[in-house]
Amino acid sequence: MKILVYGAGVLGSQLAHVLVRGGNDVTMLARGQRAEELERDGIVIRHVFQFKTTVDPVQVARKLDVDDHYDLIFVVMKYNDFPSVLPILADNQSSNIVIVGNNADARSMQTFLEDNSRVEKRVAFGFHVSGGKRNDKRMLSIGVGKGLMVIGALDGEIPFQPLLDQAFVNAKYKLDVIDDIDAWLKSHLIPILMLNAVSFNEERELKKPEGSKKQLLHMIGAMNEGIAVLEAMGIAMIPKAQAKLIRKHKRTLYLMLKLYSILPMHKLMAGSFGEIEALNDAFTNWKKATHRPTPHWDVLKKEFSILK
């Protein structure tokens, strides 16, 4: 199957590796030095916890032309990068698109694609559950197991599910198809935003959270407030276990966050302050629309974060 992975960063590279190994005809859309690296060396990934490095030759495209046709396009980039590629995807003649990554705004992205394309656009949204960062010319992956994507469509079943199944049939990679991907993505935003709000230094580089009792308690309080904002929007947090952990098992969550603040996890993950800013903007709009008070979030931002 002819597949484009649009976005050749950390998670795009991991997904392309899975799809190449699954026997698909994969092209990565990359720019600048990354395109040169991929052409010269292929997709080089150091799988940190599996103690192995994989190398997969891949085709490289530097742009997506109107007449290029792919059976499937996975767009794997930061939430704040999506707007720049939506018009290019709308112009292109391919129909089946999976937008992969943090997303506060899935509906408006889908509407843009549907309203601005000459061909029928069929859109799904996904989240590749993994992590990693760039390290010189290779990517580090901290993915465990064979890989997993939480995926779904906004209006019922994914209209190109058989194509997706076929793309992954030979890849030992799981698609966790869920009914309400928009709720899942919005739910995911809450802990990610509260945790990352305190995880960047003045230079906008990822750092360890300070991990003081005061900071962690405000973080947990802010997550709880985030759930209340979602509820006021008519969204029950999913997975439910995540809401239960935040609301009913604060001590366990506190210990988990404390551990996270001690371990040097930030050295194995890429952080993007630009994306966190964009997620913060989205959350601020939700807060305004729902009139929910967020005292913990307000203190967390004021005292511990460089977010405005």
Ligand SMILES: NC(=O)c1ccc[n+]([C@@H]2O[C@H](COP(=O)([O-])OP(=O)(O)OC[C@H]3O[C@@H](n4cnc5c(N)ncnc54)[C@H](OP(=O)(O)O)[C@@H]3O)[C@@H](O)[C@H]2O)c1
């Ligand atoms: N990395 C992690 O540890 C991790 C963990 C959990 C979740 N996630 C989420 O997964 C999503 C993807 O993250 P990532 O780490 O894979 O991001 P990334 O490494 O920044 O990769 C994004 C890629 O998209 C490319 N791109 C952006 N705008 C483009 C454009 N207009 N045209 C062509 N290419 C463009 C970038 O190219 P350039 O390099 O040329 O800018 C980059 O290669 C994000 O939502 C992130 O928060 C990441």
